[in-house]
Amino acid sequence: MNVKTVKLVDLAKTIRSKNAGTDRITFDIIFRESENYELVKKSGVLNKKTISELFDIPESRIADFVEFDPAYAIKFTINRLVPSGSFGEGDVFGCQQYAPLYDIEIPMEE
Amino acid sequence: MGKDTLRIISPNGHLGFAPTKEESFWIGAKTKPDYYCCDSGSDDIGPVPLGTDKYAGHPEWQKHDLELMLLASREQGVPMIIGSAGDTGSDNHVDAYVGYIRELAKKHNMKKFKLAYFYSEVDKEYLRKKMNNGETIEGLDSRSNLTIEELDKTDRIVAVAGVHPYIKALKMGADVIIGGRSSDVAVFAAPAIYEGFPENIAYYCGKVLECASFCAEPYGAKESVIGTITKDDVKVTAMHPNQRCTIASVAGHAMYERTNPYYEYVAGGMMDMSDCEYEQFNEKTCRITGAKFIPIKGRIKVKLEGSGKVGERYLGMAGIRDPYTIKNIDKVIEWAKAQVKERQPNAEYHLSYRIFGKNGVMGDLEPIKETKSHELLVVVEGVAPDKKVAEEVALVGTRQIFYARLPEVKGTAGTAAFILDEVVEVSPAYTWTMNHTVEVDDPLELFPVKMIEIGE
Numbered sequence: 001m002n003v004k005t006v007k008l009v010d011l012a013k014t015i016r017s018k019n020a021g022t023d024r025i026t027f028d029i030i031f032r033e034s035e036n037y038e039l040v041k042k043s044g045v046l047n048k049k050t051i052s053e054l055f056d057i058p059e060s061r062i063a064d065f066v067e068f069d070p071a072y073a074i075k076f077t078i079n080r081l082v083p084s085g086s087f088g089e090g091d092v093f094g095c096q097q098y099a100p101l102y103d104i105e106i107p108m109e110e
Numbered sequence: 111m112g113k114d115t116l117r118i119i120s121p122n123g124h125l126g127f128a129p130t131k132e133e134s135f136w137i138g139a140k141t142k143p144d145y146y147c148c149d150s151g152s153d154d155i156g157p158v159p160l161g162t163d164k165y166a167g168h169p170e171w172q173k174h175d176l177e178l179m180l181l182a183s184r185e186q187g188v189p190m191i192i193g194s195a196g197d198t199g200s201d202n203h204v205d206a207y208v209g210y211i212r213e214l215a216k217k218h219n220m221k222k223f224k225l226a227y228f229y230s231e232v233d234k235e236y237l238r239k240k241m242n243n244g245e246t247i248e249g250l251d252s253r254s255n256l257t258i259e260e261l262d263k264t265d266r267i268v269a270v271a272g273v274h275p276y277i278k279a280l281k282m283g284a285d286v287i288i289g290g291r292s293s294d295v296a297v298f299a300a301p302a303i304y305e306g307f308p309e310n311i312a313y314y315c316g317k318v319l320e321c322a323s324f325c326a327e328p329y330g331a332k333e334s335v336i337g338t339i340t341k342d343d344v345k346v347t348a349m350h351p352n353q354r355c356t357i358a359s360v361a362g363h364a365m366y367e368r369t370n371p372y373y374e375y376v377a378g379g380m381m382d383m384s385d386c387e388y389e390q391f392n393e394k395t396c397r398i399t400g401a402k403f404i405p406i407k408g409r410i411k412v413k414l415e416g417s418g419k420v421g422e423r424y425l426g427m428a429g430i431r432d433p434y435t436i437k438n439i440d441k442v443i444e445w446a447k448a449q450v451k452e453r454q455p456n457a458e459y460h461l462s463y464r465i466f467g468k469n470g471v472m473g474d475l476e477p478i479k480e481t482k483s484h485e486l487l488v489v490v491e492g493v494a495p496d497k498k499v500a501e502e503v504a505l506v507g508t509r510q511i512f513y514a515r516l517p518e519v520k521g522t523a524g525t526a527a528f529i530l531d532e533v534v535e536v537s538p539a540y541t542w543t544m545n546h547t548v549e550v551d552d553p554l555e556l557f558p559v560k561m562i563e564i565g566e
Contacts, residue, residue, distance in 0.1 A: 014362070019154050020369045022415070022542040023251040030362050055475045063252060068371045070388055071361035077369040079252050081474075083542035085156025087420055087493045088462035090473050092156045100477045 003109055008046075009102035011036040017098040022084050024063055025094035026077040029101065037072035043106050046074055054100055112306035114340060118298055119143040119349075121179065121334045123321035125150035125192060126165075126172030131332045134323070134350035138334040139182040145301045146183040148175070149294035149320060150207075151194020153415055153542075154367070160198040161265050161417035161540035167197055173210050180214050180286070184223065191276060191287045191297050199268050199291025201229045207288045208562075215565045222565040223286060226279035228557045230290025232267040232414060237548065247546045250413065251369070256546050263418040264543040270413040272377030273312075275557035276300030282561055290557065291415065293376045294320035298337065307339055313381045314401035315344045317374065318360060325363035325396075326353040347395040355396040357388040377412045377553055379405040409549040412556055416544025420460070422500040423539045426490040426508025429527035436486055438516050439465060442525065443488075446510035450492075450503055459494035459503045460539075488526075493539040504533040 009015065013032040020026035029046070031037035040046060052059045057078065065076040085092045119138045122130040125148045139146075155166040165172070176192070183190035196203025208227050215223070237247060238261060247256035268291035277300050279287045289297070295316035302312035315337045318325055323333035326348035333350040346355045364383060365371035372384040382402040391397040430436055443463050450461055467483035469476035488511060492504030512526040519525060550556060 018367050020367055021251050022153050022157075022545045023253060024369055026365075026367065026369055028362075028365055030358075032358070054477055056477065057475070064369050066370055066372070068361070068365055070386065071358065071365060071371070073362065073365060073371070075365050075371060083157070083545070084154075085158065086541040087423070087460050087491060087539040088464075089156070090464050090471050093154055096471045097475060100472075100475075 003107050005105035005107050007102060008040065008104040008106055011040060011106060015098050015101050017094055017096070019084050019094040020077055023080055024077050025080060025097055026075065027098055027101065029074045031072040034072055039108065040074065040106050041067055045104060045106055050104070051076055054104070113144070115338055116302055116305050116307060117141070117143040117336055117338045118145045118147050118301065118315065118319060119334055119336050120147060120298065120319040120322045122148055122175055122332050123324055124152050124167070125175045126167035127152070127197070128332055129171040130175045130178055131350070132178065134333040135178055138336050138349040141336065142186055143336055144188055146179045146188065146190040147297045147301065147319070148179065149193040149292060149297045151197055151199050151291055151294070155197060157417035157540040157542045158537045160200065160268065160415065161419055162537060163198070163200050163202055163266065165196050165203070172196065172207070173214070176207065176210050177214050180211060181218065184220055189280065189285055189287070189301065191289070191301065193271070193289040193292035193294060193297035195288050195290065199230050199289065200266065201231045201290070204229055204288055204290050211286055211288065212564055220565040222563055224284050224561055225286045225288065225564050226282060226284035226559050226561045227288040228271070228275045228279070228290055228559045230268045230271055230292070230557055232269050232556060234261060234264060234267065237261060237267070240548065245549065247414070247548055248411070250545045250547060253545055256544060260543050264416040265418050267414055267416040267544060269548070269556045270377065270415065271557050272296045272412070272553060273300040273303055274377070274553040275559050277304050278554060278559045280304040282559065284561065295374070295376055302339055308341055309405070310401050310403040311339050311341065311344060313376065313403050314383070314398060315339050317364070317381060317383070318344060318346050318398065321363060321366065323348060323350065323353060324366060325360050326350070326355050327359040328353065342399065344398045344401070345391055345395050354394045357390055357396055360396040360398065361388050378410050379403055409551060410553050411547040411549055412553055414544050414546045414548055416542070417540045418543035420539040420541055421493040421495045422497040423536050424492045424501050424504035424533040425536050426492070426504045426533040427529055428488045428490070428508055428511040430486040430488065430525065431484070431527060432519065432521045432525060433484070434519055435514065435516065435525050436481060436483070439468060439481070439486060441516060442511055442514040445514045446507050449510040450506045453506050454499060454503060457494060457496065457499045459492065459499055461503050461507050462491045464489045492533070501533060501535070508533055
């Protein structure tokens with residue numbers, strides 16, 4: 001059995017990030033149908049550990065990680081180090097922090 | 111006799127932040143909804159509007175949206191409810207919205223109606239007294255509990271209202287309600303509870319309607335949606351001819367801007383959406399059942415938002431094209447920082463650099479460490495309590511990029527390109543000093559409701 005990989009961006013319908021209140025940024029990865037959702041969910045590639053490695057943050061900064069079946073979505077939330085819009089801010093809405101998720105490789109059985 | 115069904119229209123997820131689209135609003139208004147409800151606030155916009163007491167939206171767009179809702183609701187003789195007046199829900203913005211309603215009523219020669227309004231600003235001394243009495247102002251979202259130092263650094267505080275002042279206003283016979291800072295859910299849940307619908311249905315209805323067409327697809331903001339509730343279910347219908355509320359769009363919206371899609375707290379309890387079931391009711395309508403509401407045991411916790419000034423602020427910008435300088439950008443920044451320190455060895459200031467083309471958007475979260483861009487934009491932010499210091503910090507911090515001393519640089523006539531060889535004063539820097547809750551015996555003590563008459 002061959003295992004190839006496919007990028008998350010090619011499986012998901014929506015990949016986004018946004019403020020969740022003043023102290024957190026939440027990330028949503030939403031799939032159009034259950035097949036891709038289940039594929040990614042079962043692959044186990046997305047979890048607190050891989051996210052902490054991808055963004056180079058301690059796992060303790062990940063406030064929540066949840067698989068949300070009704071929306072075929074995987075969602076996680078990170079704590080900001082300083083509240084949104086403080087001096088030195090680069091993204092006041094937190095809406096441009098998701099791009100590194102695109103290239104996550106999901107194994108696919110052939 | 112209570113109603114069996116209640117229909118609420120939500121025209122805009124943040125009234126006045128961008129104008130409501132009229133076509134879908136009037137399609138919705140023609141179906142004669144029972145309530146016109148909309149929240150006008152957000153903490154998404156950063157701490158500056160609350161701190162400086164300025165709008166993030168535009169007064170003309172706010173008036174535009176209020177006019178649509180006032181015309182339609184007065185024509186029908188049904189209530190109109192606006193929460194979080196003027197983005198932040200500050201007292202001045204509540205007054206401004208009440209003034210707009212007065213202006214609009216005059217413009218359209220409206221007959222007399224009752225307008226209820228409430229403020230939500232909280233006096234620092236009210237909290238200080240509680241803290242001195244040993245009460246805890248509990249931190250939210252991993253924040254520590256409030257300290258007196260943080261309280262002292264705060265310039266303006268708003269409490270986030272739940273349903274309580276809105277229900278009170280409806281009981282007093284209000285035709286129009288202008289609220290201070292509010293939970294957007296409450297603006298919709300309050301009339302549903304007032305009309306006798308169960309709390310779980312009422313709050314879920316608020317949850318799904320709060321962002322208007324964000325719960326519909328295809329994506330298109332500022333379009334109207336209508337929520338229809340019975341004692342058993344919530345249905346949400348897109349009004350725009352090309353939009354639909356689907357299982358995917360409604361469930362997807364449930365997690366928007368929230369830490370967790372299953373639970374959400376409001377003043378008075380917690381919504382539990384973990385057993386929600388979604389079904390496609392008809393082409394444009396999604397039906398949701400199974401939402402729960404768990405009332406809080408004991409005293410009600412009310413959320414507080416506080417903004418405190420850090421200092422005056424100037425921005426500078428410098429472009430860089432020289433490949434050697436790009437490669438050594440960190441050394442350039444260190445040089446510029448050191449030059450600022452040399453000029454201001456004793457002053458209190460903050461100096462930050464965002465380097466676009468490297469990691470300007472993501473900062474430390476950026477996984478790509480190697481800069482491949484052939485050009486960079488450096489945005490320099492200088493902040494200091496003293497305005498002259500802030501200006502000099504930004505100016506020296508920007509101009510010294512031009513004078514950076516790199517051993518092998520060939521472009522010795524200047525290592526930065528300027529759009530303007532000056533720095534610009536922008537809004538002062540503020541920070542969110544409070545994201546906490548305060549316990550109260552009666553939530554109305556923070557939100558006293560006042561009533562006036564408007565019209566002829």
